[in-house]
Amino acid sequence: MSLLEVENLRVTFSTETGPVEAVRGVSFQLGRERLGIVGESGSGKTMTGRAVLRLIRPPGKIQTDRMIFDGQDLSKASERDMRALRGRRIAMVMQDPKYSLNPVMRVGDQLTEGLRQRDRLGAAEARKKALAALEAVQIRDPERVMDAYPHELSGGMGQRVMIAMMLIPEPDLLIADEPTSALDVTVQAEVLSILDGLVRERGMGLIFISHDLRLVARFCDRVLVMYKGRVVEELVARDLMAAQHPYTRGLLNCLPRIGGSRAPLPGLDRTGTWAND
Amino acid sequence: MTTTQNTPARSLAFLRQIAGGLTTLAITLLGLLLVTFFIGRVVPIDPVLSIVGERATAAQYEAARVALGLDQPLWKQFGIYVLDAVQGDLGTSIRTGAPIIGEIARYFPATLELATLGTIIGVIVGVPAGVLAATRPGSLADQVVRLVGLMGYSMPVFWLGLIGLLVFYGHLDWVGGPGRLDPVYEMMLEFSMTQYTGAILIDTALNGAWEVFANALSHIVLPAGILGYVSMAYISRMTRSFMMNELGQEYITTARVKGMPEWRVIWVHAMKNVMVPLITVIALSYAYLLEGSVLTETIFAWPGLGSYITDALFTADMPAVLGGTIVVGVVFVTLNMASDILYRLVDPRART
Amino acid sequence: MTRMTQWLTDPNPTSRHQARIGQVWLAWIRLRRNPLAITGLTIILILFAMAAFAPLFATQDPTTQDLTQRLLPPGTRGHWLGTDDFGRDIWSRIVHGARITLYIVALVALTAPALGLLIGTVAGYFGGLVDTTLMRITDIFLAFPRLILALALVAVLGPGIFNAVLAIALTAWPPYARVARAETLTVRSSDYIAAVRLQGAGSARIIWGHVMPMCLPSVIIRVTLDMAGVILIAAGLGFLGLGAQPPLPEWGLMISSGRKFLFEQWWVATMPGLAIFIVSLGFNLLGDGLRDVLDPRSAAR
Numbered sequence: 001m002s003l004l005e006v007e008n009l010r011v012t013f014s015t016e017t018g019p020v021e022a023v024r025g026v027s028f029q030l031g032r033e034r035l036g037i038v039g040e041s042g043s044g045k046t047m048t049g050r051a052v053l054r055l056i057r058p059p060g061k062i063q064t065d066r067m068i069f070d071g072q073d074l075s076k077a078s079e080r081d082m083r084a085l086r087g088r089r090i091a092m093v094m095q096d097p098k099y100s101l102n103p104v105m106r107v108g109d110q111l112t113e114g115l116r117q118r119d120r121l122g123a124a125e126a127r128k129k130a131l132a133a134l135e136a137v138q139i140r141d142p143e144r145v146m147d148a149y150p151h152e153l154s155g156g157m158g159q160r161v162m163i164a165m166m167l168i169p170e171p172d173l174l175i176a177d178e179p180t181s182a183l184d185v186t187v188q189a190e191v192l193s194i195l196d197g198l199v200r201e202r203g204m205g206l207i208f209i210s211h212d213l214r215l216v217a218r219f220c221d222r223v224l225v226m227y228k229g230r231v232v233e234e235l236v237a238r239d240l241m242a243a244q245h246p247y248t249r250g251l252l253n254c255l256p257r258i259g260g261s262r263a264p265l266p267g268l269d270r271t272g273t274w275a276n277d
Numbered sequence: 278m279t280t281t282q283n284t285p286a287r288s289l290a291f292l293r294q295i296a297g298g299l300t301t302l303a304i305t306l307l308g309l310l311l312v313t314f315f316i317g318r319v320v321p322i323d324p325v326l327s328i329v330g331e332r333a334t335a336a337q338y339e340a341a342r343v344a345l346g347l348d349q350p351l352w353k354q355f356g357i358y359v360l361d362a363v364q365g366d367l368g369t370s371i372r373t374g375a376p377i378i379g380e381i382a383r384y385f386p387a388t389l390e391l392a393t394l395g396t397i398i399g400v401i402v403g404v405p406a407g408v409l410a411a412t413r414p415g416s417l418a419d420q421v422v423r424l425v426g427l428m429g430y431s432m433p434v435f436w437l438g439l440i441g442l443l444v445f446y447g448h449l450d451w452v453g454g455p456g457r458l459d460p461v462y463e464m465m466l467e468f469s470m471t472q473y474t475g476a477i478l479i480d481t482a483l484n485g486a487w488e489v490f491a492n493a494l495s496h497i498v499l500p501a502g503i504l505g506y507v508s509m510a511y512i513s514r515m516t517r518s519f520m521m522n523e524l525g526q527e528y529i530t531t532a533r534v535k536g537m538p539e540w541r542v543i544w545v546h547a548m549k550n551v552m553v554p555l556i557t558v559i560a561l562s563y564a565y566l567l568e569g570s571v572l573t574e575t576i577f578a579w580p581g582l583g584s585y586i587t588d589a590l591f592t593a594d595m596p597a598v599l600g601g602t603i604v605v606g607v608v609f610v611t612l613n614m615a616s617d618i619l620y621r622l623v624d625p626r627a628r629t
Numbered sequence: 630m631t632r633m634t635q636w637l638t639d640p641n642p643t644s645r646h647q648a649r650i651g652q653v654w655l656a657w658i659r660l661r662r663n664p665l666a667i668t669g670l671t672i673i674l675i676l677f678a679m680a681a682f683a684p685l686f687a688t689q690d691p692t693t694q695d696l697t698q699r700l701l702p703p704g705t706r707g708h709w710l711g712t713d714d715f716g717r718d719i720w721s722r723i724v725h726g727a728r729i730t731l732y733i734v735a736l737v738a739l740t741a742p743a744l745g746l747l748i749g750t751v752a753g754y755f756g757g758l759v760d761t762t763l764m765r766i767t768d769i770f771l772a773f774p775r776l777i778l779a780l781a782l783v784a785v786l787g788p789g790i791f792n793a794v795l796a797i798a799l800t801a802w803p804p805y806a807r808v809a810r811a812e813t814l815t816v817r818s819s820d821y822i823a824a825v826r827l828q829g830a831g832s833a834r835i836i837w838g839h840v841m842p843m844c845l846p847s848v849i850i851r852v853t854l855d856m857a858g859v860i861l862i863a864a865g866l867g868f869l870g871l872g873a874q875p876p877l878p879e880w881g882l883m884i885s886s887g888r889k890f891l892f893e894q895w896w897v898a899t900m901p902g903l904a905i906f907i908v909s910l911g912f913n914l915l916g917d918g919l920r921d922v923l924d925p926r927s928a929a930r
Contacts, residue, residue, distance in 0.1 A: 055533055087536020099527035104549045104625060114535045149625040166534070301768075308769030312778075316785050424665070427917060431857055431910035433864050436884055436902030439891055443899075447892045568774035572865050586777065587869060590784050602773075602781045610772045 003173060003205045004030040004052065007066040011047045011229075014059045022047040022060070024229035030173075034199065034206040036216035036237065038251070039226035045209045048226070049175045052207070053090055054082050070172065087118045091166035092175040093195075096182035097158025101150035108146035111165050118169075133164040137194050156187035160194065167198055173205040181210070192219065213240065213251055225251070295618065302614050307359065309606045313599045314358050318351075367600035372592045377600035381582065385604070386475025387457060388574070388581030392566040394478075394501035399508025399562060404555070406509070407516025411524065412543060422513055429510025434503060434569050438576035441499050453496035455578035462489045500577045504569055508562045515558040516551065523547040553624045560616035564609045659922045666918020672911025680727040687721035691878045700894045711896040713886065719896065722878035723904045729879045730908065733794055733863045734856055740798040742848050745805025750840050752806070753813025754832065764810065771803045776862055783871040790879070793872040797862055801855065808851055812844040850923055854916035857909035864905050880905050 011023035023044040028035070037045045051062045054074060067074040069085065077085070094100040102110055111133065112126035121129070127146070134142035137160040150158060159179060166174065179195065180188040196219065199206050210216050216223055217240040225233040225248045233245035243249055326333075329341045342348055346357055361368070367377040410422040445452045453459065457477055458466060466477065470484045478497065481490040523529065524547055532546045571583030578584070582601055589597035621627045638655070642648035660666050679686050688707065698716035701708050710720040752763035770778075782796035816822060817840070825835055866872035867881025875882065880901040887897030 050530075053534060055530055083536045083538060085536075086534055092530075092534045094527055094531065096527070100531045102528040102532070102546055102549070104553065104623070105546070113532075113537070117541065118536055151626045162531075165531075304765065305769055305772050308766070309772060312769065312773070313781070316781055319785055423917075427665075427913045428906075428910060431861075431906055431913050433861050433868075433881070433884070433902060433905050433909075435865060435868050436898070436905065439884070439888065439898050440902070443891055443895050564774070568776050571776060571780070572868065575869070586780065590780060590869075590871070593784075595784065598781055598784055602777050605774050605777050606772060609774055613772070 002029045002031050003070060005066060005068040006052070006064065008064060009048065009051055009067065010063040011044070011051050011056055012061050012063070014061070021229055023051065026224075026226070026229070026231050028224055028231065028234070030205050030207065032172075032203055032205050033222065034208060034220040036208045036210065036220035036223040037226060038210055038213055038216050038223060040211060040251075042228075043226040044229035045226050046177055049092065049177050049207060049209050052173075052175065053086055053092060055086075055092075087114055088169045089171050090173045090175070091169070091171040092177060093159070093162050093166050093179045095178040097150065097153070097155060097162050098182070100162060101158060103150055105149075106146070107148050107150060107153070107161055111146070111161070111168065114165075114169060129168060130164075133168045134161070136167070136198065137161075137164045139164075154187075155183045156191055159183060159187075159191050163191070163195060163198070167202075170202060171204060173207070174199065175207045175209070177209045178211070179208075180215075181212070217241075291621065294621065298614055298617055302610055305610050306607065309603065309610070310359050310362055311355070313603055313606075314355050317595060317599050362603065367603060368596040370589070370594055370597045370600075372589065372594040372597065377597050380597070381585065381600060381604050383475075384580060384582050384585040387477075387579055388567060388570050388583060390476040390478065391497065391501055391504065391570055391573070391579060391581060392563060393476075394497060395504030395566045396508055396559065396563045398501060398505025399512050399566075400559060402505070403509040403512030404516050407513040408520055408543060408548075410513070410517040411520035414521065419517075422517065426510040426514045429506050432507075433572075434507055435572040435576050437503050437506070438500065438573055441503055442576070445499055452499045453492060455576075457496055457579065458489065458492055459496075462492045465489055500573050500579060504566045504573060507569060508566055511562050511565070512555075512558060516555060519551045519554050520547060523550045526550075549623075553620060556619045556623060557616045560612045560619075564612045567605060567608060656922045660918055663918045663921065665914045666921075669911045669914025669916075669918065672907060673915060676727055676731065676908055676911065679724050680731045683725050683728055687718075687724040689718035689721040691717065691722045691725040692876050693717065700890065700897070702894070703896050703900075710900045711894075713883070713897050714890065714894075719883075719900050722883060723880065723901055726878040726880045726883065726901065726904065727908075729790065729873055729877060730860060730863070730905075733790065733797075734859055736794045737797050737801060737859045737863075738852050738856065740794075741801035742805045742852050744798070745802035745807075746809045746841060746844060746848055748802070749806035749809025749811075750813045750836050750844060753810040754817055754836050754840055756817075760810075763806070767803045767806045770800065771807075773800065775800045776865060779862060779866065780869070780871065783866060788871045788874060790873045790877075793863060793866045796866070797859055801859065804855070805848055805851060808847050809841075809844040812847055813840050816840060816843045846923060850916065850920050853912060853919055857912040857916070860905060860909045860912070 006029075007027045009023055009026045010021065013020045013022060026044070026048055037048060039045045047056065047060075050056055051064075052067070052069075052074070054062060054077075056062050062075070064075045069090065072081070072085075074082070074085075101107070108127065108130060111130035112121075112123075115121040115126040115129055116123070130146065131142045134145055139145055139157065139160055145153065145157065145161065150161075153161065159182075163179075176195065180191050183191060192215075206220075208216060208220050217237045220237050223235050223237050223240060224231050225235070225243070225245065227247050233243060233248050235243055235248075240248075241252065243252065325338060325342045325345060325347065329337050333341070346354055349357070365378050367381075369375065370377050370380060373380065406422045406425075410419040413419055442454070446454045457463075465486070466472070466481070466489060470480060470486060470489075472480050473483055474480055477493040478490060481487070481493060520543075524543075526547075529542060529547060532542045537546070567582075570579070570581055571586060573579065574581045574583035575587055582605065586598055586601035589595075589601065636647065637651050639647065639651065642651055660670075688709075695712075695716035698708070698712050699714055701712040701716075703709060703711040703719075705711060708718050708720070710718075710723070712718055713722070748763050748767065752760040752767075778800045779793075779796040782799060783792055786792040786795065822835060822839060825839055830838075863872055864879075864881030864884070867879045868885045870882070870885065873879035873882055875886070883901035884898045884905075887894070887899070887901070890897055
């Protein structure tokens with residue numbers, strides 16, 4: 001049974017110069033598996049992720065034929081039901097902890113907020129759970145991190161805090177939107193392996209949004225390739241290198257390879273009919 | 278692994294910032310005194326003549342000149358001026374012959390009471406109005422808040438005071454007229470009450486004199502309401518713009534992802550961040566009200582610093598005018614400093 | 630017309646001139662869509678017209694006294710806004726008062742920003758000790774309450790319109806210096822300034838020819854936004870008897886002369902106050918709209 005089923009999703013922004021379509025009819029299904037969404041910037045991958053949580057702010061609008069999460073139609077759910085889902089069952093990790101953590105709240109308060117507000121837990125118990133969550137993302141001195149402000153943490157630490165915060169309610173679906181692209185290369189692998197471990201261990205569904213094809217291929221079971229708001233190709237991750245679509249091939253071809261030719265990397269060829277509609 | 282800095286180092290850095298702030302404060306105040314000193318020297322009124330009178334002999338004139346220290350070189354005169362000012366000696370009033378600082382001390386509480394109440398009104402109305410406008414940009418509520426704010430920016434406060442008196446006192450008789458109290462109550466206040474603060478609302482409340490309190494309230498509500506409107510105009514605009522900015526930030530999405538209800542997203546997550554710049558705005562508007570009280574006080578015969586300065590102005594009592602200017606300047610600078618410190622207390626990023 | 634618009638909105642302008650005019654055109658289109666800003670612009674245009682053709686708008690001579698016509702209420706034949714205590718027509722006085730208001734606004738708008746621009750660009754361009762000193766002076770003036778400093782200055786200089794303008798200008802320049810300095814800091818290290826310097830241009834020439842023009846847009850927005858404040862301070866000084874002197878029909882002064890009859894003849898003080906309110910609202914509306922259009926950072930979508 002699928003966890004999430006999206007059919008014909010559209011995200012439109014009305015602007016001064018008329019409506020702009022960021023997502024144009026995206027459909028996909030997701031079980032308790034890891035789905036990658038790749039594409040260049042502006043391809044609509046981030047908007048797709050946020051539309052699932054119904055977190056597109058005006059002037060943006062979401063339209064869809066069906067968006068079923070675990071038997072519940074998200075496109076028809078009340079804002080109240082959405083809040084309950086967001087808190088407990090669907091979570092999201094964003095790109096840069098520098099911006100996604102509240103700069104004037106202590107890390108501890110942000111971690112325990114959900115437990116205290118939503119689950120009505122006492123201060124001591126919430127703190128215990130938060131500490132456990134920090135340990136789960138391999139933070140060695142959780143007590144100190146709890147009392148710190150976000151700007152006192154490094155990027156890698158911040159992102160672990162973010163992951164811990166989102167996994168505390170043990171969601172069924174995690175959307176990870178470029179979770180490592182703001183981090184130093186050396187930390188990226190570490191954070192990814194933590195994320196990978198937790199997702200496997202708890203058996204949740206994952207939507208992994210990235211512009212990095214190889215990362216996605218290694219990390220996910222299935223991959224959607226997006227271009228200009230549409231899904232142009234859907235693949236099983238291990239077949240990625242055998243992709244057929246010219247856009248996917250183009251993306252693959254502009255990656256450097258050790259031992260490959262030293263000629264300049266080719267740019268994307270956007271002359272095909274697929275590029276213009 | 279980067280984590281928190283240890284606390285002693287952090288508070289030391291904080292102290293150092295305060296020390297730096299105090300140095301800036303001292304330099305600014307020195308500059309303030311330099312300006313008033315300069316204004317006092319170029320004034321076309323001869324201070325010696327105004328003391329000894331027209332018919333004084335040359336010897337008497339000279340003696341008075343020496344007594345005032347006017348025979349000293351200019352930089353020395355300035356030194357004396359600064360030293361006096363630091364010790365709280367702002368000179369003597371030509372009009373009354375009394376020390377200016379003592380007179381100001383008597384007038385100042387009335388201004389402070391008025392401006393404080395005005396700011397409180399401005400914050401209580403302005404912050405929610407700004408938040409309302411920011412959460413519904415482009416809506417009718419937003420337009421109304423914007424227009425009402427711009428109108429507040431555009432009204433001459435003395436005119437608004439006159440219209441207020443005309444309507445609410447003259448026609449409707451809802452409020453007390455000019456002055457801080459009806460004359461009857463003024464006597465009661467003068468003779469039968471302990472004056473703790475000089476702020477009538479507080480003093481009468483402490484004395485349990487609720488009748489006088491009610492009368493004082495009926496007198497202050499109009500001028501404070503008018504100042505409050507001016508301050509609300511500024512605060513609501515700034516709140517709106519800060520709130521719009523914060524609501525676009527990524528941490529707001531995080532809070533929503535966590536399933537937090539909208540009121541908590543706005544009033545806790547965003548507001549904590551809005552508070553940081555808003556503190557400066559509120560301090561600024563408070564300082565602005567102290568200044569705006571100059572014109573308001575003349576309308577409402579409010580015996581505050583503004584009335585003191587304008588009265589001195591019309592009797593060519595320059596030392597009193599400049600003394601009042603210095604006091605308002607010092608309050609301005611102190612408020613700036615205070616908001617700077619508060620800012621650092623609210624914003625953890627500014628502390629390290 | 631269409632070719633004109635095409636030229637204006639050409640995404641690939643052929644000259645710097647065309648690009649700049651095109652920018653102005655775009656700004657105007659965006660401004661046109663903001664009804665409040667257009668209202669403000671209309672008010673200001675009417676003010677200009679009234680000042681320029683005051684005798685045409687006025688129904689009477691603004692200074693002719695007629696004691697038989699004292700304190701007539703609004704709506705009286707020939708005096709639709711009523712008359713004051715000397716029997717002068719209030720409407721005609723307000724119309725002629727527009728000239729005084731514009732005179733004050735224009736003088737302040739020319740002097741204060743110029744002074745601020747000079748100090749700000751010099752401080753920003755040279756940096757170091759020059760910057761510290763100039764900005765310290767700016768801070769000191771900013772620390773002064775504007776109205777009270779203006780009061781003290783007028784007290785020294787003596788009352789009168791020109792002295793009031795001088796006092797206002799002397800208290801109004803610091804914000805412009807701040808704005809200009811901030812802009813200067815951003816352009817100072819840019820490549821084209823370096824290129825000009827390599828061509829051997831002196832500091833004065835760089836500041837005058839290349840830095841100041843870059844600071845102008847933000848200073849101009851600031852001026853529009855500040856003009857309402859200038860009108861209010863000038864009116865305040867007039868109200869206290871420190872600005873324009875009788876029998877000039879300055880609006881603040883007119884309010885103060887109507888104060889004596891506030892409760893009986895309310896219109897004498899109310900009408901000129903309305904004029905001040907409408908005009909400064911006009912400047913505020915336009916300034917607000919201009920900021921939305923020209924400064925995307927503070928744009929209120």
